[in-house]
Amino acid sequence: MKHPLLPLAITIALFVAMAAFGGARYQGFLSLQVFLNLLIDNAFLCVVAVGMTFVILSGGIDLSVGALIALTTMISAALLNAGWNAWAVMSTVLAVGAAFGALQGFLIQRFGLAPFIVTLAGMFLARGCCYLISTESIPISDASYTAIAQARFPVGFDASLTVGAVIAIIVVVAGMRVAHATEFGRTVYAIGGAESAARLMGLPVATTRVRVYLLSGFTAALAGIVMTFYMLSGYSLHAVGLELDAIAAVVIGGTLLAGGVGYVAGTLFGVLILGIIQTLIAFDGTLSSWWTRIVVGVLLLLFCLLQRLFEARSRKVA
Amino acid sequence: MKRLAQHALFWPSATLVLLLLVNAVFNPSFLALTWRDGHLFGNLIDILNRAAPLMIVSLGMTLVIAIRGLDISVGAVVAIAATVAALLVGGGFSADGAAASEHPLWMALGAALLIAAACGLWNGLLVVKAGMQPIVATLILMVAGRGVAQLLTDGQIITVYYAPYYVLGSGFLLGLPVALWIAALLWVALQLFTTRTALGLFIRAIGGNPEAARVAGVRASGIALCVYTFCGFSAGVAGLIISSNVKSADANSAGQLLELDAILAVTLGGTALTGGRFSLAGTVLGALIIQTLTSTIYSLGVPPEVTLVVKAALVFAVMLLQSAEFRALVMRVVRPRAGTA
Numbered sequence: 001m002k003h004p005l006l007p008l009a010i011t012i013a014l015f016v017a018m019a020a021f022g023g024a025r026y027q028g029f030l031s032l033q034v035f036l037n038l039l040i041d042n043a044f045l046c047v048v049a050v051g052m053t054f055v056i057l058s059g060g061i062d063l064s065v066g067a068l069i070a071l072t073t074m075i076s077a078a079l080l081n082a083g084w085n086a087w088a089v090m091s092t093v094l095a096v097g098a099a100f101g102a103l104q105g106f107l108i109q110r111f112g113l114a115p116f117i118v119t120l121a122g123m124f125l126a127r128g129c130c131y132l133i134s135t136e137s138i139p140i141s142d143a144s145y146t147a148i149a150q151a152r153f154p155v156g157f158d159a160s161l162t163v164g165a166v167i168a169i170i171v172v173v174a175g176m177r178v179a180h181a182t183e184f185g186r187t188v189y190a191i192g193g194a195e196s197a198a199r200l201m202g203l204p205v206a207t208t209r210v211r212v213y214l215l216s217g218f219t220a221a222l223a224g225i226v227m228t229f230y231m232l233s234g235y236s237l238h239a240v241g242l243e244l245d246a247i248a249a250v251v252i253g254g255t256l257l258a259g260g261v262g263y264v265a266g267t268l269f270g271v272l273i274l275g276i277i278q279t280l281i282a283f284d285g286t287l288s289s290w291w292t293r294i295v296v297g298v299l300l301l302l303f304c305l306l307q308r309l310f311e312a313r314s315r316k317v318a
Numbered sequence: 319m320k321r322l323a324q325h326a327l328f329w330p331s332a333t334l335v336l337l338l339l340v341n342a343v344f345n346p347s348f349l350a351l352t353w354r355d356g357h358l359f360g361n362l363i364d365i366l367n368r369a370a371p372l373m374i375v376s377l378g379m380t381l382v383i384a385i386r387g388l389d390i391s392v393g394a395v396v397a398i399a400a401t402v403a404a405l406l407v408g409g410g411f412s413a414d415g416a417a418a419s420e421h422p423l424w425m426a427l428g429a430a431l432l433i434a435a436a437c438g439l440w441n442g443l444l445v446v447k448a449g450m451q452p453i454v455a456t457l458i459l460m461v462a463g464r465g466v467a468q469l470l471t472d473g474q475i476i477t478v479y480y481a482p483y484y485v486l487g488s489g490f491l492l493g494l495p496v497a498l499w500i501a502a503l504l505w506v507a508l509q510l511f512t513t514r515t516a517l518g519l520f521i522r523a524i525g526g527n528p529e530a531a532r533v534a535g536v537r538a539s540g541i542a543l544c545v546y547t548f549c550g551f552s553a554g555v556a557g558l559i560i561s562s563n564v565k566s567a568d569a570n571s572a573g574q575l576l577e578l579d580a581i582l583a584v585t586l587g588g589t590a591l592t593g594g595r596f597s598l599a600g601t602v603l604g605a606l607i608i609q610t611l612t613s614t615i616y617s618l619g620v621p622p623e624v625t626l627v628v629k630a631a632l633v634f635a636v637m638l639l640q641s642a643e644f645r646a647l648v649m650r651v652v653r654p655r656a657g658t659a
Contacts, residue, residue, distance in 0.1 A: 061453070107634075107637075107638075110643065111637075111638060111641040111643045111644045112641060112642070112643050113637050113638075113641055114591050114592075116388070116453065116591075117581070117585060117591060117633065117637055118637065120578055120581070120582075120633065121629075121630045121633035121634050121637070122630070123578075124578075124626045124627070124629045124630035124633065125626070125627060125630035125631075127626050128623065128624065128625070128626030128627030128628075128629070128630060129627065131621075131623030131624075131626065132623060132624070132627065135623055244457065244460070244461060247457065248457075248461065251454065257451055257453070257454045258451060288468070288469075288472075288473060289473075290464075290465040290468035290469055290473065291465065291469075292465070293461055293462055293464060293465025293468075294462050294465040294466060294469065296461050296462070297458050297459070297461040297462020297463075297465065298462065300454075300457065300458045300461060300462075301444075301458045301462075304444075304448070304450050304454055304455070304458070305448060308448050308449055308450060312449075
């Protein structure tokens, strides 16, 4: 009796309801710029959450992304200060991120290790490498980076987007295309749904799994670049705990943590919901920041219970 | 010799001994123990004392992992327990200027442990009754728990001036740290429970094959609830020791990343993450390895930033050693002919 798009619809409805609540309660909430700011302030989360969606769709998990983002900001800052060209820096960190992810994927696939532990070790490694570069925050004064950081794309009505937000939108659109219109995407869904069946169908399970973690490492590095634009500094304590926000965004976006079911579009709304919670708390002014954690926890609980309900019902129908 | 190498505790023990030897070589007085101010004093005692909270949390985590579970909320539970205890003891003074407790100490500690156990029970209910994956179920408390602890303290660090509260974390009993006694007591109790009663067998059965255990008449859901509740309780005990040791409760940072260290300790000790095979003694060794490693890095004068990289290397090494595929690969490389024969 259940339509596959129902969880996504609930997520979007929740977002609209929260926006309506904010609009009714707070002056100036319903302006285009407030909503664009959701994307601007959470661009890096959005980028990394798209990669995480693929990992979770394949039935895995990647705890290393937050640390990898921090490592990206550190490497970027260190190389820029060493006089590297901005574009060379960006390609280098993207390659490092992809290689880091691919290595984790290889360990998981080749030696049958638990993704949780492998990426946990990856998280230690990436954070540790940050500290090896420097324990201090490194400011970035490179001309290209500051120019990109300050660039604004006007979208009308006195509102504008940053480069980071535009990258986030491109990543979401590309992620949707990859998930639904490529062989890789279908194989990811198949692995998450039933790995042995995927293998018996002759799908390239091993290479796809490695590529999933490669993709996650790549998006983490891209998110790191976006964060570098946003913060204009490299710091080993950037993005602490961001992996949990990314996982929360994916779950709230309606993706099943067991794998196989979910949409990249849902993840976008998951990120926007996390963002609007913070915006609502900021507009209220009397609530403290820890309410964000509590509300996110409650939302996670609701969505997980909802998912279990759907699963139980679809099993009965079947 | 071969038999010895195959013993489950061989690798963790060897790692620990190696670490201690490295220390002893670079610092000859490392292994020295002296009697001062009525208690034992030395680097080894220091390591044992500091490792106690991790040991306690890891013991709870061992049982959870043994039934194919996982609890990533222990850090948050540590923060909650520490906050509750510190709030109930309070930072107040009595009329004559001496530090006083707002509520009796036993009440504060009892309430903190009760709430910690309730947190564990909550995790267990989500896993067993709602059927959530353990990592998701405990993620909820991990995210929200610290927020709740901060809400209780209004984001402030609560300092405790009531001296009897300090006993747990920095007191001594019969010459040894109180925290160590608590950890040892918990370990011995668990060891007895899992070897002298059928509980250990049931836990192995559930972890080995949950469906088969259920069919064989093991009350898997009841045991799982108990195990998660105990894990919450042990995190609560660790929270009390940690906050007693620093004489305050910091809801934001108490027990930060403790869940990862605990999982690491359990893995290092030879407990399989796939469930069914567990070793409490191995976990204790694992916790000691982690603390010794941290102390070693400090005492060798290596920048503390390297700790994380070393930890990562250690996890990778242990993971690969535990992987059957990796061992097979090594055997093929080392003895190419034996493999084909």
